[in-house]
Amino acid sequence: MELKPNIPDGPIEKKWDRHRFEMKLVNPANKRKYTVIMVGSGLAGAGGAAAMAELGYKVKCFCYQDSPRRAHSIAAQGGINAAKNYHNDGDSVFRLFYDTVKGGDFRAREANVYRLAQVSVNIIDQCVALGVPFAREYGGLLDNRSFGGAQVSRTFYARGQTGQQLLLGAYQALERQIGLGQVEMFPRHEMQELVLVDGKARGIVVRDMVTGEVETHLADAVCLATGGYGNVFYLATYAKGCNTTAIWRAYKKGAPFANPCFTQIHPTCIPVTGEYQSKLTLMSESLRNDGRIWVPKAKGDKRAANEIPKEERDYYLERMYPSFGNLAPRDIASRAAKRVCDEGRGVGPTGFGVYLDFHDAIERLGQKKIEEKYGNLFEMYERITDEDPYKVPMRIYPASHYTMGGLWVDYNLMSTIPGLFVLGEANFSDHGANRLGASALMQGLGDGYFIIPYTIGNYLAREKFPAVAADHPEVRAAEKAVSDRTERLLSIRGKRTATSFHRELGKIMWEHCGMARDRKGLEHALGKIPGLREEFWKNVTVPGSGRELNQSLELAGRVADFLELGELMCLDALERDESCGSHFRLEHQMADGEAKRNDEKFCHVAAWQYTGEGRKPDRLVEPLVYENVELAVRSYK
Amino acid sequence: MDSAGGFARSSIGRKVIMASTGVILVVYVIGHMIGNLQVYGGPEGINAYGKFLHTFIHGQAIWVARIVLLTAVLLHIWSATSLTLTSRKARGIGYREQKWKESTYASRTMRWGGVIILLFVIYHILHFTTGTVHPDFVPGDVYHNFVAGFRVVPVSIVYIVAMIALGLHLRHGVWSMFQTLGVSHPRYIGAAHVLAWVIAIAVTVGNISFPLAVLAGVVK
Amino acid sequence: MKLTLRIWRQKDAKSKGAFVTYTAEADEEMSFLEMLDVVNEGLIQRGEEPIAFDHDCREGICGTCGFVINGRAHGPRERTTVCQLHMRSFQDGDTLTLEPWRADAFPVLKDLVVDRGAFDRIIAAGGFIASAIGGAPDANAIPIRKENADLSMDAAACIGCGACVAACPNAAAMLFVSAKMGHLAMLPQGQPERMDRARAMVAQMDAEGFGTCTNHGECEAACPKAIRMEFIGRMNADYVKASLTGGRRAAGSEGGSG
The missing domain is CATH 3.10.20.30 (Beta-grasp domain)
Incomplete structure (x- = not known):
């Protein structure tokens, strides 16, 4: 199959305008005749559902959480980028576009990124209108902060809770539509299967997580805004419930999965303390502005941090990247931490941690100033670790944080399955091989508020949608697949819990498909995962029944999908025989340890198409053409 | 405007009714206490004061006051009962364990405290207004009734206990009143707490001083 | 251990x-x-x-x-x-x-899982600003006093966990509802619907069967985001005003305060 990105013609700054003009419109009176399904209620999902409902479409929105307000967009701390240039510091749509393409190490589609930069401006306007209490200056205008990978201040923020505030804005808009009856909301419902009729996405099968009921919902189009799949690593900064099931079902129904190996590892997270650990907590990247990162020079140095004299410390980022120092980009800082820990110089009880030391900053600026800047983060750290970072250095370690890969979509955010749209982190489109800080929120809201409302209309206006009977063979088959799967999971009654499999998979993925990858490791992982999966289906134990609220069953279903996805990630990482952004192949690095791209062979999107159980998926390729940004070595030196 | 019924059925509406009738009652108890302080000046002053109250505007003022107070009391009781029932219903199954962090003895005893105060008020009217349960009631001789009434030790104890209950009720009630009527600025809500303490202590101490003064022989 | x-x-x-x-x-x-x-x-x-x-x-x-x-x-x-x-x-x-x-x-x-859908329904009743997506003016068009924006953010920090209801001796939801109302009422964008919002949200709160506030302060003490009871005071004031005026101003008066 050929991947058609459907990028409009014309100069890049005119593409979106032109496309919007050329789109077919749905007459306002006809919009209510269409039903659209939205799976997920984060920034993209809630934003998209609210926007479409406002236009007049009937929307059915689903989320696994007990309320749409709890989607994991809520946890984003830092901010949201927008090319407003409110600070007269030289920002522009083109600069935001350029920074994002470069930050993604030239593996993103230019036209999509440009459009994202364009709508970024509208996003801020819209959020303010919806009541998002962004930080303000004394004059009453909006404040900005700077963030990694950019030389301008374009990040809007609401304390350390920007994601929460943006989501609440979208959630309130969604609730308004629910109140008006335009959106029917299904919380505690998890999508289990996609229904295709005549090749088009026409519905989903969900499980009511309270009653266990398996229900089918039919519609004229289906949108997936189900987030990323970083929980494949088990330990991640994702919410515990985040999963790949929805996009994985779509993948198995034929939607290609693009760049699955592009996963972002964030350098500043609180390290793991023990085997029982269930998740990792992010400490904002902004801490690296004032903290110095170091490990002891000697291997296995078990002295307390404050007892190690300065000359016996290795401020390795400052040593390796003298000009950027502690502010080296995320992927570089993460890999460096891994390297020193692998050398046996890591700190803390597990040896997987490095110090982030504020001693010098406190001496220079005084504790009060540091408190003002980072007080809430220090408090959060103290709460989790019981250590006072004003006195002893923080311990940090990288953790899985975001996935750039996802279902392949064209310029209209539609996958290769007609009527299946994919929004936000669930798609692959805008961040290439590495996402810049404060861009995830921008993409989620951009897709939801400003792109899907247009492109969905264009699709609906061009197609015919004969009614699908509730007992259509495709519907019956999808329902049966869901029930069978549940039955199968419940009937194994083995000896191991789903969590234990998840943890084991996570270790394999982290070890071999994490911050640094190589052929040997990936092949090793590819050898191990199928065995683990096989054991899962023979030896997992899921108590209870399918006809009740059963959290073990929910988890087992998700782990089963991660066990398949993990393999695809390794396969993608193996076949992408270059380093780019977050995807770092040890075989391909510059002398200074930077990622070495191979633009000749890999300047493309790799999208994997499912070909059947036990068969290797097809690797489809969408070439990336750079007409507006020159392909260059990404350098932050 | 909303229908008055709608407002009075809403949770906040009922609270506002409770708070605004509370304002009337608080003003009344303060005035009552201050008026009675005249007992320390001897029989002439307080008896003249009593006469004044009964004859002001041809004796109609007292009836106006009584009607206002009675209405306020009835509305206060109605809103309290109704809100209590709503809250009871809101938690059908309670906790096995519940620990308090912020609430006070005063806030937790509002309901029973209110019932005690109501019973007391009925007794108090029968005692000093109608004289029905007074051992030696002389209509018009306030001072005499006052002294004779408090000479009975158990009666004085009843008064003292009731005044402590009233003090607790005022402590939480007065600040609550401000909160319910919408005073929310941190500066003023702090002042409301102070005012609640001042009123509660003044009214309690002032009123308790009467039976104690009689028992101690200061007022005879 | x-x-x-x-x-x-x-x-x-x-x-x-x-x-x-x-x-x-x-x-x-x-x-x-x-x-x-x-x-x-x-x-x-x-x-x-x-x-x-x-x-x-x-x-x-x-x-x-x-x-x-x-x-x-x-x-x-x-x-x-x-x-x-x-x-x-x-x-x-x-x-x-x-x-x-x-x-x-x-x-x-x-077990320990409860249904907090009542909170969503209260928001659906009026906890929003009805601003059509796509029709927003420039974000800097209305300057907002920093203090108000900060106060609004204090209220907006609510995570909707329900601890306030759980801790309240009366099972009242006043802290949650007042936080949402306070968040929007502190902002100029929230003014046009302020009175209608107050009435609609309180009506829904009552319809959901929550208890009534007796100002104990347990909600504030239990709140993981330290939302203050002063927002309840604000809500009460708004509700009274909304009920007295129906949200309408006298003829000829200018809007825009708040």
Whole structure:
């Protein structure tokens, strides 16, 4: 199959305008005749559902959480980028576009990124209108902060809770539509299967997580805004419930999965303390502005941090990247931490941690100033670790944080399955091989508020949608697949819990498909995962029944999908025989340890198409053409 | 405007009714206490004061006051009962364990405290207004009734206990009143707490001083 | 450390529940939910039903988790959700009683899991600014006093966990509702609907069967995001004003205050 990105013609700054003009419109009176399904209620999902409902479409929105307000967009701390240039510091749509393409190490589609930069401006306007209490200056205008990978201040923020505030804005808009009856909301419902009729996405099968009921919902189009799949690593900064099931079902129904190996590892997270650990907590990247990162020079140095004299410390980022120092980009800082820990110089009880030391900053600026800047983060750290970072250095370690890969979509955010749209982190489109800080929120809201409302209309206006009977063979088959799967999971009654499999998979993925990858490791992982999966289906134990609220069953279903996805990630990482952004192949690095791209062979999107159980998926390729940004070595030196 | 019924059925509406009738009652108890302080000046002053109250505007003022107070009391009781029932219903199954962090003895005893105060008020009217349960009631001789009434030790104890209950009720009630009527600025809500303490202590101490003064022989 | 847990077990919304006692081994570094994870792993391996509890982000922001530990919503630590609570807050040998949020407006679905849909319905009734997507003016078109924006953010920090209802001796939802109203009422964008919002949200709050506030302050003490009761005062004032005027101004007067 050929991947058609459907990028409009014309100069890049005119593409979106032109496309919007050329789109077919749905007459306002006809919009209510269409039903659209939205799976997920984060920034993209809630934003998209609210926007479409406002236009007049009937929307059915689903989320696994007990309320749409709890989607994991809520946890984003830092901010949201927008090319407003409110600070007269030289920002522009083109600069935001350029920074994002470069930050993604030239593996993103230019036209999509440009459009994202364009709508970024509208996003801020819209959020303010919806009541998002962004930080303000004394004059009453909006404040900005700077963030990694950019030389301008374009990040809007609401304390350390920007994601929460943006989501609440979208959630309130969604609730308004629910109140008006335009959106029917299904919380505690998890999508289990996609229904295709005549090749088009026409519905989903969900499980009511309270009653266990398996229900089918039919519609004229289906949108997936189900987030990323970083929980494949088990330990991640994702919410515990985040999963790949929805996009994985779509993948198995034929939607290609693009760049699955592009996963972002964030350098500043609180390290793991023990085997029982269930998740990792992010400490904002902004801490690296004032903290110095170091490990002891000697291997296995078990002295307390404050007892190690300065000359016996290795401020390795400052040593390796003298000009950027502690502010080296995320992927570089993460890999460096891994390297020193692998050398046996890591700190803390597990040896997987490095110090982030504020001693010098406190001496220079005084504790009060540091408190003002980072007080809430220090408090959060103290709460989790019981250590006072004003006195002893923080311990940090990288953790899985975001996935750039996802279902392949064209310029209209539609996958290769007609009527299946994919929004936000669930798609692959805008961040290439590495996402810049404060861009995830921008993409989620951009897709939801400003792109899907247009492109969905264009699709609906061009197609015919004969009614699908509730007992259509495709519907019956999808329902049966869901029930069978549940039955199968419940009937194994083995000896191991789903969590234990998840943890084991996570270790394999982290070890071999994490911050640094190589052929040997990936092949090793590819050898191990199928065995683990096989054991899962023979030896997992899921108590209870399918006809009740059963959290073990929910988890087992998700782990089963991660066990398949993990393999695809390794396969993608193996076949992408270059380093780019977050995807770092040890075989391909510059002398200074930077990622070495191979633009000749890999300047493309790799999208994997499912070909059947036990068969290797097809690797489809969408070439990336750079007409507006020159392909260059990404350098932050 | 909303229908008055709608407002009075809403949770906040009922609270506002409770708070605004509370304002009337608080003003009344303060005035009552201050008026009675005249007992320390001897029989002439307080008896003249009593006469004044009964004859002001041809004796109609007292009836106006009584009607206002009675209405306020009835509305206060109605809103309290109704809100209590709503809250009871809101938690059908309670906790096995519940620990308090912020609430006070005063806030937790509002309901029973209110019932005690109501019973007391009925007794108090029968005692000093109608004289029905007074051992030696002389209509018009306030001072005499006052002294004779408090000479009975158990009666004085009843008064003292009731005044402590009233003090607790005022402590939480007065600040609550401000909160319910919408005073929310941190500066003023702090002042409301102070005012609640001042009123509660003044009214309690002032009123308790009467039976104690009689028992101690200061007022005879 | 060794602990005795007395946990409310309830099969589903219709069944009657009861306390069941478990013993747990925990490590000081564990979070409270990780301690329960370990208990659950053990239960599953023995073929028993694990204890159902809601949780998601486990970093104190999504508001999914929450139950009562020894009589306190979210446990003993101030300004901390149960997912952020660590076992070092407890002693070896402690007996801990775990109960779901108790309020008829939050029916128990299973064990410690309750249905907080009432909160969503209150928001749907009026907890929003009806600004059409796409029609927004420039974000800097209306300057907002920093103090107001900050105050609005204080209220907007609410995570909707329901601890205020759980801790309230009356099972009232005033802190939650007032936080949302306060968030929007502090902003100029929230003014046009301010009065209608006050009436609609309070009406829905009452219809959901929450109790009524008697100003104890337990909500404020239990709130993991330190939302202050002053927002309840603001809500009361708005509601009274809205009820007296129906949100309408006298003819000829200019709008724009607030």
